[in-house]
Amino acid sequence: MLAVLLTGAPVLAAGNPPPITTDSGAPLGTNQSSKTAGPRGGVLLEDFALIEKLARFDRERIPERVVHARGVGAYGSFESYGDFSNLTRASVFSQKGKKTPMFVRFSTVIHPSGSPETLRDPRGFALKFFTDEGNWDLVGNNLPIFFIRDAIKFPDMVHSLKPSPITNRQDPNRFFDFFSHQPESTQMLTQLYSDLGIPASYRQMDGNGVHAFKFVNAKGQVKYVKFNWKSQQGVKGLTAEEATKLGGQDFQHATHDLYTNIQAGKFPSWELSVQVLDPKDLDSFAFDPLDATKEWPKDKLPPVKLGKFTLNKMPDNFFEETEQSAFSPGVMPPGIEPSEDRLLQGRLFSYADTQRYRLGANYLSLPVNRARNAVNNNSQAGAMNSGNTKSDVNYEPSITRETSDTPSALFSNAPLTGTTQQRAIEKTDNFAQAGAFYAALDAAAKERLIQNLAGDLGQVRDAKVKARMVGHFYAANADYGTRLAKAVNVKLDDAKATLAPLANSAQP
Numbered sequence: 179m180l181a182v183l184l185t186g187a188p189v190l191a192a193g194n195p196p197p198i199t200t201d202s203g204a205p206l207g208t209n210q211s212s213k214t215a216g217p218r219g220g221v222l223l224e225d226f227a228l229i230e231k232l233a234r235f236d237r238e239r240i241p242e243r244v245v246h247a248r249g250v251g252a253y254g255s256f257e258s259y260g261d262f263s264n265l266t267r268a269s270v271f272s273q274k275g276k277k278t279p280m281f282v283r284f285s286t287v288i289h290p291s292g293s294p295e296t297l298r299d300p301r302g303f304a305l306k307f308f309t310d311e312g313n314w315d316l317v318g319n320n321l322p323i324f325f326i327r328d329a330i331k332f333p334d335m336v337h338s339l340k341p342s343p344i345t346n347r348q349d350p351n352r353f354f355d356f357f358s359h360q361p362e363s364t365q366m367l368t369q370l371y372s373d374l375g376i377p378a379s380y381r382q383m384d385g386n387g388v389h390a391f392k393f394v395n396a397k398g399q400v401k402y403v404k405f406n407w408k409s410q411q412g413v414k415g416l417t418a419e420e421a422t423k424l425g426g427q428d429f430q431h432a433t434h435d436l437y438t439n440i441q442a443g444k445f446p447s448w449e450l451s452v453q454v455l456d457p458k459d460l461d462s463f464a465f466d467p468l469d470a471t472k473e474w475p476k477d478k479l480p481p482v483k484l485g486k487f488t489l490n491k492m493p494d495n496f497f498e499e500t501e502q503s504a505f506s507p508g509v510m511p512p513g514i515e516p517s518e519d520r521l522l523q524g525r526l527f528s529y530a531d532t533q534r535y536r537l538g539a540n541y542l543s544l545p546v547n548r549a550r551n552a553v554n555n556n557s558q559a560g561a562m563n564s565g566n567t568k569s570d571v572n573y574e575p576s577i578t579r580e581t582s583d584t585p586s587a588l589f590s591n592a593p594l595t596g597t598t599q600q601r602a603i604e605k606t607d608n609f610a611q612a613g614a615f616y617a618a619l620d621a622a623a624k625e626r627l628i629q630n631l632a633g634d635l636g637q638v639r640d641a642k643v644k645a646r647m648v649g650h651f652y653a654a655n656a657d658y659g660t661r662l663a664k665a666v667n668v669k670l671d672d673a674k675a676t677l678a679p680l681a682n683s684a685q686p
Contacts, residue, residue, distance in 0.1 A: 268513030329524020
């Protein structure tokens, strides 16, 4: 008998373990031998336990997330810094010291579930608050902006970033071809290829809601808001060289780091803040504040600290909790609502729909996703249903179960203007913030950014795509574009020429 594991820990003898059973709970005579027709006969189809075991094994894998497949989760708690009922009627912020349990999932965005955590990629940072008025999913990233501003481009963007359907390889020729037609991606690409593109650990990165949302108070007053959560451990990134070295030593370093620190009692924490914008000021900027490719200036809209959350427990089972955890930006309690952000509007459908595809119609009844308060509606049946329905009145209204509206939970009113249309937003301002980000970097960080970006852009074969991309970065900052042009062997005049079609058009 093997006395020690590979780790050197002693193996403890099990004392009277419970009998092995089938999935239905029946004791299993043996879990070592199939039922056969004699010593050399075929295995019998009537061996139900064998068939159940094999069939169950064949179905152990659920569909992988299309994006955010590689991830790790942890439990924790949020504590409110005060009573913010002047801003929102959401109970999670209703009083100082109020605590709300949470589940948080970190992830990489593009790469598959078994991929190294040292790859350059945005990091997902999804927060699930189990409030006393239902769940709130704040689905965010470590970077404060996104590549695109309209959800209709999301499938195209992901297709370009994922492996080629022909070669099954991720290819800069493909994704830079796409981004060369999306000048609004300049800011996101700049931050992604900076030191922020490979976080040293999940503990050492900030989080952002990316989209504009709405806070609504008990009086029905509406404010636009953007969420940010600051790491209390500080922010640290890896250089390309450090990532290469670390990836060869531990390709799941970020998961390892989170487990190690939480299990050692070194609980990571983040301060949650919100920027607040009055609806009357929506047109006070050179850009559209509902554009997900833009940050809100902190000097004009200073963050308000709402509270702090701390992660203090790892899941007992990775699949049941981390893999089956499901997030959607449409999951909100009263007092928090979506804005008219075009990318967010598409995500309200897409995220919940992908969970229904992966996990089934009853994914919100799984323990890791289930609301901590009572759920009461007429949803029924479907795979894995455990609603415990005890009435044949599964509709309303009914004379046997009178119901009424809950005025405090009604959506806020919003004025409507204009006509239906399919046009790009008017105030694109695609390059200014990317230029400001570049200008704020020190000399060494600028050099790393150029090297990182040139490493991928330099692989692009199409001269027009390379010139377009360099043109975008030149429009952001002349020094930025000039240095990049030299690094990838693009004539600067060719890059500048690609900007002419953009000069008088809001369309990319």
